[in-house]
Amino acid sequence: MLDPSLLRVVEAQAEHLQRISAELFADHTLILASNRGPVEYTMTDRGLEGHRGSGGLVTAMSAIGKYVSPRWVAAAMSEGDRVMAQTAGETALHWEHEASQFDLRFITIEPEMYQAYYGTVSNPLLWFLQHYMWDAPRTPLIDETIWAAWRDYKAVNRLFAAAIAEEVEHAPQAPIVMLHDYHLYYVPAYLRQHELPADSCITFFLHIPWPGPDYWSLLPQEMRLEVLESLTKCDILGFQTHRYLRNFLNTCLAYLPDAQIDYNQNRIVCQGHTTHLKAYPISIDVQSVIDLGNSLDVRSFRQRLRPYTGDQTIVRIDRVEPSKNIVRGFKAFELLLERYPEYIGRVKFMAILVPSRLGVEEYQRYLEEIMVVTGWINTRYGNEEWQPVELIVGENYPRAIAAMQMYDVLLVNPLIDGMNLVAKEGATVNERGGVLVLSEGAGVAEQLSDHALIISPTDIVGTMEALRQALEMSPTERHERALALREEVIREDLSMWLAHQFRDVQRLLEQRASATRKALPLVEQETSA
Numbered sequence: 308m309l310d311p312s313l314l315r316v317v318e319a320q321a322e323h324l325q326r327i328s329a330e331l332f333a334d335h336t337l338i339l340a341s342n343r344g345p346v347e348y349t350m351t352d353r354g355l356e357g358h359r360g361s362g363g364l365v366t367a368m369s370a371i372g373k374y375v376s377p378r379w380v381a382a383a384m385s386e387g388d389r390v391m392a393q394t395a396g397e398t399a400l401h402w403e404h405e406a407s408q409f410d411l412r413f414i415t416i417e418p419e420m421y422q423a424y425y426g427t428v429s430n431p432l433l434w435f436l437q438h439y440m441w442d443a444p445r446t447p448l449i450d451e452t453i454w455a456a457w458r459d460y461k462a463v464n465r466l467f468a469a470a471i472a473e474e475v476e477h478a479p480q481a482p483i484v485m486l487h488d489y490h491l492y493y494v495p496a497y498l499r500q501h502e503l504p505a506d507s508c509i510t511f512f513l514h515i516p517w518p519g520p521d522y523w524s525l526l527p528q529e530m531r532l533e534v535l536e537s538l539t540k541c542d543i544l545g546f547q548t549h550r551y552l553r554n555f556l557n558t559c560l561a562y563l564p565d566a567q568i569d570y571n572q573n574r575i576v577c578q579g580h581t582t583h584l585k586a587y588p589i590s591i592d593v594q595s596v597i598d599l600g601n602s603l604d605v606r607s608f609r610q611r612l613r614p615y616t617g618d619q620t621i622v623r624i625d626r627v628e629p630s631k632n633i634v635r636g637f638k639a640f641e642l643l644l645e646r647y648p649e650y651i652g653r654v655k656f657m658a659i660l661v662p663s664r665l666g667v668e669e670y671q672r673y674l675e676e677i678m679v680v681t682g683w684i685n686t687r688y689g690n691e692e693w694q695p696v697e698l699i700v701g702e703n704y705p706r707a708i709a710a711m712q713m714y715d716v717l718l719v720n721p722l723i724d725g726m727n728l729v730a731k732e733g734a735t736v737n738e739r740g741g742v743l744v745l746s747e748g749a750g751v752a753e754q755l756s757d758h759a760l761i762i763s764p765t766d767i768v769g770t771m772e773a774l775r776q777a778l779e780m781s782p783t784e785r786h787e788r789a790l791a792l793r794e795e796v797i798r799e800d801l802s803m804w805l806a807h808q809f810r811d812v813q814r815l816l817e818q819r820a821s822a823t824r825k826a827l828p829l830v831e832q833e834t835s836a
C-alpha cells in the first residue's frame with residue numbers, strides 16, 4: 308500500500324495534466340506518430356483481435372489517450388494490422404483500452420520495404436549506433452544493401468509524412484504533431500515540404516540515447532547530415548536525459564556547419580528555423596502500476612513465483628537485448644558465488660527475459676549466449692534440488708510486476724539505455740525494501756543515482772561487489788533507500804512527462820502569437836544537470 312500522502316502527489320500531478328490538456332486542446336488537435344501503434348491485430352479463429360502494442364513507447368504514449376483523444380499514425384506491422392487497414396480504408400480505426408482512446412490510422416507498407424526500414428535501418432543500424440553496439444573495426448559495413456535499405460527508410464518516412472499531412476489538412480483545429488523515435492528521423496523534413504498552417508507545431512521525442520559526435524562518424528556523412536537537418540526542422544526536440552541533449556548539441560556543432568548553437572538556452576537555429584531542446588525523462592503511470600500490483604492476477608503470480616526465490620533473491624527483467632548487458636550480469640553473479648560460497652543454496656537470481664527482435668541475428672545469438680552462461684552457472688553451483696539461476700522466458704506483464712514486488716536486489720546494468728522503466732516500476736511496487744543496483748549507463752541514473760548502488764556496466768568485479776553490498780545491507784538502510792527511490796519516482800509520474808511537454812508547446816505557441824515574435828527560450832529551461 309502506498310502512503311496516502313504519496314498517493315495525493317500522484318493525484319495532484321494527474322489533475323495538473325488534466326488542466327493543461329484541457330487548455331491546450333480546447334483549440335488544438337493532437338496528431339501522434341510512431342512506428343508501433345497502440346494496438347496490434349492478430350488473426351485468430353474468432354477473427355481479428357486487437358491487443359495493446361508492446362514496449363515502453365506504446366505504454367507511455369497510450370497514457371495520452373486518457374486526457375485527449377488524438378489521431379495516431381502508425382505502421383501496420385502485422386498481417387492482422389494490414390487487413391484492418393484495408394478494411395478501414397479512408398476511415399480511422401477507433402481503439403479504446405483501459406480508459407485511453409485513439410483514432411488510429413495505419414500506414415500499409417510493402418513488406419520488403421518495411422523489412423529494410425525496420426529490420427535493416429532502424430534495427431540494427433540506428434539502434435546499434437545509438438547504443439554504442441557496433442564492433443567498429445568490422446561493423447557496420449555500409450554496403451549497397453544498406454544504402455538501398457536507407458532509401459527505403461526514407462521512402463517509409465515519406466509515407467508517414469504524407470499521411471500526417473493529410474491528417475493535418477483535415478484537423479478541425481490547429482495541429483500539434485508529436486513524432487516519436489528513431490524510425491521517423493526524416494519525417495520532420497518531409498512534413499515541412501507540405502503546406503502546414505502557420506500555427507502548427509512539430510515536436511519529436513527520442514526514446515533512446517543520442518551518442519556523442521565521434522560515434523556518429525560511423526554513419527556516412529550524407530546520412531548523418533540529412534538526419535540532423537531533418538531533426539532541426541522540429542519546433543521542440545525532446546530527449547530522455549541532459550546528457551543525450553548535450554550530445555545532440557555537440558553532434559550539430561560537429562556536423563552542421565551553418566547551425567547556430569546556443570548551449571545556454573539549448574536552442575539551435577538552422578536554415579532560419581529555431582529548434583528548442585529539452586530533457587523530458589519518461590516515467591511510469593504510477594497509479595496503474597500500483598493498481599496492477601494489487602490485482603488478483605499479480606497475487607496469483609506471486610504464489611507461482613515463490614519456488615523461484617531464495618532466502619534472498621536478485622531479480623532482473625529485460626528484453627533479450629544485447630545493450631541490456633544480461634550476460635555480464637550473470638558473470639557477476641557467478642563471481643559472487645565463487646568468492647562467497649556461503650550464498651550457494653541461499654541466494655537465487657530470478658531473470659525474467661522477454662524475447663525480442665529475433666529476426667535480427669545478433670539478438671538470436673545473444674539469447675544463445677544467455678542460455679550457455681546460465682546453464683553453466685546452474686551446472687557448477689546447483690544440484691538436483693536447488694539451482695542458483697531461474698530463467699523465465701516470455702512476455703507477461705503481471706508476472707513481471709509480481710517478480711518486482713519480491714526482489715531483495717534489482718539488477719539493472721545496461722551498457723546504455725534511454726531511460727529504463729524497470730528501475731522505476733520496481734521502486735514503486737517492491738515490498739521487501741529491495742536495493743537497486745544500477746548502471747551509470749541507464750538514463751534513469753540521472754534521477755535515481757543518489758539512492759541506488761551505481762556500477763560501471765562492463766565491470767563484473769564492481770557489479771559483484773555491489774550485489775554483495777546490497778545483500779548485506781542493514782534493514783534500516785535498505786528501507787531508507789527504497790523509500791527515497793519510491794518518492795523520487797512518484798514525484799515525476801508519467802503525467803508530468805506529458806504535462807511538461809504540453810506546457811512547453813503551449814508556451815511556444817503563446818510566444819509565437821505574441822507581437823514581439825522573438826525567439827525566447829522555453830521558460831524554465833534547465834541548462835545543465
Ligand code: G6P
Binds near residue numbers: 343362430488514725
Ligand atoms: C524500446 C525502446 C523504444 C523503441 C521500442 C521499439 O521500447 O525504448 O524507444 O521505440 O523499443 O521496439 P519495437 O519492438 O517496436 O521494435
